[in-house]
Amino acid sequence: MNKSTILFLLPAVILYVIFEIFPLFFTLYLSFCEWNVLGDISFIGIKNYLKMLSDPVFVIALKNTLIYTSVTVPVQIIFGLFIAIMLNQKIRGKATFRTIYYLPVITSWTVVSLIWKWIYDPVYGILNFVLIKMGVIQESIRWLQDPTTALFAVMIVTIWKGIGWNMVIFLAGLQTIPLDLYDAALVDGASKIQRFRYITIPLLKPVIITVTILLTIGALNAFVQIYILTAGGPLHATEVVNTYLYKNAFGYLNFGYSSAMAVFLLAMTLSITVLQRKFFGSGKYE
Amino acid sequence: MNKISKKMLEKAVVYMILILGSVIMIFPFIWTVSTSFKNQYEVFDFPPKLIPEHPTIENYVQALTIVPIGRWFINSFIVASATTIFVIVVASLAGYVFGRKNFRGKDILLYMFLMTLMIPSMVTIIPNFLLIKNIGLMDTYLGLILPYTSWNLALSIYILKDFFSAIPQALEDAARIDGCSELQIFLKIMLPLAKPGIATIGIFTFLYGWDEFTWALTVTSSASMRTLPIGLALFHGEYLTMWTLLTAGLVIATIPPIVVFLLFQKYFIPNLMAGSVKM
Numbered sequence: 001m002n003k004s005t006i007l008f009l010l011p012a013v014i015l016y017v018i019f020e021i022f023p024l025f026f027t028l029y030l031s032f033c034e035w036n037v038l039g040d041i042s043f044i045g046i047k048n049y050l051k052m053l054s055d056p057v058f059v060i061a062l063k064n065t066l067i068y069t070s071v072t073v074p075v076q077i078i079f080g081l082f083i084a085i086m087l088n089q090k091i092r093g094k095a096t097f098r099t100i101y102y103l104p105v106i107t108s109w110t111v112v113s114l115i116w117k118w119i120y121d122p123v124y125g126i127l128n129f130v131l132i133k134m135g136v137i138q139e140s141i142r143w144l145q146d147p148t149t150a151l152f153a154v155m156i157v158t159i160w161k162g163i164g165w166n167m168v169i170f171l172a173g174l175q176t177i178p179l180d181l182y183d184a185a186l187v188d189g190a191s192k193i194q195r196f197r198y199i200t201i202p203l204l205k206p207v208i209i210t211v212t213i214l215l216t217i218g219a220l221n222a223f224v225q226i227y228i229l230t231a232g233g234p235l236h237a238t239e240v241v242n243t244y245l246y247k248n249a250f251g252y253l254n255f256g257y258s259s260a261m262a263v264f265l266l267a268m269t270l271s272i273t274v275l276q277r278k279f280f281g282s283g284k285y286e
Numbered sequence: 287m288n289k290i291s292k293k294m295l296e297k298a299v300v301y302m303i304l305i306l307g308s309v310i311m312i313f314p315f316i317w318t319v320s321t322s323f324k325n326q327y328e329v330f331d332f333p334p335k336l337i338p339e340h341p342t343i344e345n346y347v348q349a350l351t352i353v354p355i356g357r358w359f360i361n362s363f364i365v366a367s368a369t370t371i372f373v374i375v376v377a378s379l380a381g382y383v384f385g386r387k388n389f390r391g392k393d394i395l396l397y398m399f400l401m402t403l404m405i406p407s408m409v410t411i412i413p414n415f416l417l418i419k420n421i422g423l424m425d426t427y428l429g430l431i432l433p434y435t436s437w438n439l440a441l442s443i444y445i446l447k448d449f450f451s452a453i454p455q456a457l458e459d460a461a462r463i464d465g466c467s468e469l470q471i472f473l474k475i476m477l478p479l480a481k482p483g484i485a486t487i488g489i490f491t492f493l494y495g496w497d498e499f500t501w502a503l504t505v506t507s508s509a510s511m512r513t514l515p516i517g518l519a520l521f522h523g524e525y526l527t528m529w530t531l532l533t534a535g536l537v538i539a540t541i542p543p544i545v546v547f548l549l550f551q552k553y554f555i556p557n558l559m560a561g562s563v564k565m
Binding site: 086124221223 | 300301303304307308310311312314315317318321329330333334375376377379380382383387389395398399402404405406408409410411412413414415416417432433435436437439440443468469472493496497499500504514515516518519522529532533536539540543544546547
């Protein structure tokens with residue numbers, strides 16, 4: 001490695017070590033300690049991890065995280081793919097449709113969450129008004145304040161924001177599929193559904209796999225939308241690992257305990273990613 | 287004839303679904319804009335009206351004068367722009383070396399950078415918080431800019447690496463024969479040719495800095511140092527029913543990302559990695 005190479009790399013490596021590598025190992029270390037900022041750090045072994053597994057709120061948070069992930073990821077993919085396929089034909093106003101569906105993607109999570117909080121408002125929210133007018137519901141629903149609907153309402157917001165991102169990526173993927181494949185299938189008398197099943201899906205498989213993995217990482221680590229919409233409430237109905245972790249860290253200043261949750265979350269994210277890769281195989285179509 | 291009408295019907299259904307979807311996507315925005323032009327009584331009128339009866343810009347005036355949204359806007363702008371510049375400088379230096387040089391340990395180093403894409407920022411938030419606190423950067427711009435820069439490096443380096451390695455070797459050789467130094471080659475030959483890549487990472491870094499919530503919530507504390515997302519969320523927490531003022535703030539906060547998107551649409555390459563991983 002010559003001198004200029006080192007100099008070119010140095011700024012990146014320094015920033016990376018300070019704000020990524022060092023904190024990662026420090027979190028790992030803290031997860032085995034008891035520390036509430038004011039006192040001393042004391043090593044307590046795996047007690048934080050044991051506490052976590054017997055903490056009923058953590059168990060709820062973990063369950064909600066898994067529900068949130070297993071609902072939002074596939075639903076976003078299905079809608080995104082569906083719209084991408086519709087837009088990937090001769091359609092008037094294609095660019096306009098694309099921009100509209102992409103609008104929620106470029107809007108920040110904070111803005112999106114606050115917009116939906118206004119839409120969900122139990123008294124003045126437009127959603128209740130529209131649904132009552134349409135006769136779907138009889139009386140106002142307290143979407144975010146009712147433990148039975150809160151998680152569902154939060155997931156709707158995530159799906160609404162994510163569809164456009166999926167659409168754009170699938171659209172790019174669809175455009176790489178050679179058209180003569182479809183023509184050949186048409187000549188052979190393949191129906192629309194057959195063409196979708198035997199051409200589109202296999203050829204898009206690598207894209208679908210990558211999108212699934214990325215969305216899963218994102219969903220397991222969701223925070224901002226939940227923090228703003230419900231802050232994990234009501235009665236922990238929307239508590240996820242991240243909101244509980246953040247509360248423990250910066251609300252109760254239990255740095256040791258929340259570090260254990262952080263390590264757990266990282267380990268879970270990594271293992272689910274590895275499992276997904278294993279399950280899907282290499283991503284190359286047969 | 288039958289076949290044609292079937293095709294027409296199919297097209298009509300496709301358009302209907304697309305339009306219905308578009309309405310669902312765009313209505314929340316229209317409703318927000320509409321609310322922001324209503325006065326504080328009309329907003330609670332029943333039944334609600336899409337077009338305000340007495341449109342007013344009072345909410346925008348108040349948002350910028352009484353609520354320090356102007357200040358938060360400037361904070362966000364400073365932080366997002368500075369982060370963008372830092373990332374462009376640091377990532378293009380490193381991306382150039384990864385794209386065009388061979389050295390021992392190159393692959394390992396690159397993998398180590400990329401590995402951090404898998405590590406959510408919540409995992410390292412406590413040590414980073416302690417670090418920023420101990421070096422006295424709490425409630426400062428640098429306390430936001432430096433970590434943001436670091437967290438955006440991996441992806442930026444990865445994207446730029448490909449742009450740099452695609453530049454023909456002949457150009458570099460010619461410059462070397464003309465007696466250019468390494469730095470001159472980088473500045474005069476490589477950087478101009480990697481412009482599209484730099485634009486791409488610049489855009490997503492700016493949007494990241496504009497949107498980031500969790501870290502800014504953690505390390506800013508005074509009202510004058512809040513960024514726009516934090517300011518708006520905390521304002522809502524304090525004045526739960528001030529929807530007219532808040533929606534004006536939301537509209538203001540959404541303008542920069544939309545302007546960036548419209549201006550640089552062609553650089554929004556549908557990059558698989560960008561945008562979804564780190565939040």
